[in-house]
Amino acid sequence: MSLRAGSTVGESGGVVSGISTVIYHENYDSITLDDIAVVQPSEPFPMGPNIQIVNLPSKFGYEAPSGLPVTVVGWGLDGDGNRPEQLQKVDLSVGKTSICKDIFADYNPVTESMMCAGAINKSPCNGDSGSPLVFGSVQVGIASWWDENCEYPQAVYTSVGFLRLWIQNKIRD
Template sequence: MSRGSPDLVTAAAALFASILACECITGGNEAIAHSRPYMASLQFKKTDTFKHECGGFLVAEQWVMTAAHCVLQGGQGIRLVLGAHSLAESNDLKTHFTIAEVFRHPDFSINTYDNDIALLKLDRVAVLSDAVKTLEFQRDGGTNPQTDDVVSTAGWGAKNNLGSRPDKLQEVDVAVMLRTLCGRSDYYGKGFTDNMMCASARRKDTCDGDSGGPLVFKGVAVGITSNGGKKCGTARKPGLYTIISRFTQWIDGTMQQ
């Protein structure tokens, strides 16, 4: 086959398109504005501006749940935004908070991302509205999704492996994968623990910046977006999610503080 032949050009174009489209959050769609009023944007201060770095979700009027790896340095320099759809546009529905206290799970492992859950106590109680609402989370004894069940997640994370970020909230549906598959040595091996589930779909995944957002099943948060492969959408490194119901006792004890 000679260089520049139609077949080679077509193949190269398809490869480039797959990189740009990426098997990640862009496999979904822009969410309807404020259809997920529990979503929070964790924004870290960069010089004189704040930049979105992680997601979270409101579980009580003064509490946001997120991933522990999002707040390794505590809450200093973080602005938390509720009521957002567009991160850039100004509107009266957005509310900015500082974080009064950060509670990371004491057994969180940066090596395996096991126990990747944190609770953030806001500096004040959030005023609930059509754009700001709490999300119920799954408790111990509740029904978690099983293999092939469709779950959904959302975030302002990267749209592709080149790092492009959306301004408006994106959402995507994925399916829970077989646990024994995720625990295989060519997937996550021993790093896949009882506190995790993995979920994926063809050309659909969460990506950098979606961490901390909720995995939702039948209107209830069952997981927290945690980790995945170095590249979004890698077939054998699907998205990893912390199983919330495994931490009921820790959540209750923390939120009583």
């Protein structure tokens, strides 16, 4: 595996680095729990106009408020089921956890380490797992799972604020 930064074109441009370390959360389960890992590149990426740092929420346990405007970017399938050549983005809003729990009650549990975001006919899709959900320069979530209909009004994200202490501890190790 390798990491690419500084390009919005699939498999070209930017800077590529190998991976020296991957640390999965101890409670990781691809569907229901703590869908998060810390990945360390073999060499640091050079900061510049096309490569910027994304910040963690400033407080441990931060919960993104319902209605917060957020953006998810990724390489998942587009609305026609095709893999895009350009990085895709969609603007969403953070959803109410209680409504999200009701929506997915028959699918999977939405736990305290998760959050939801969505918009009508806008959602991550197959291939977007692990994509960042950001508010400005702050990453509030990580695309985790959703209904197989990629235009479902809500998707579930790992809450970066909830797991901030775990992230900080792994970065220090």
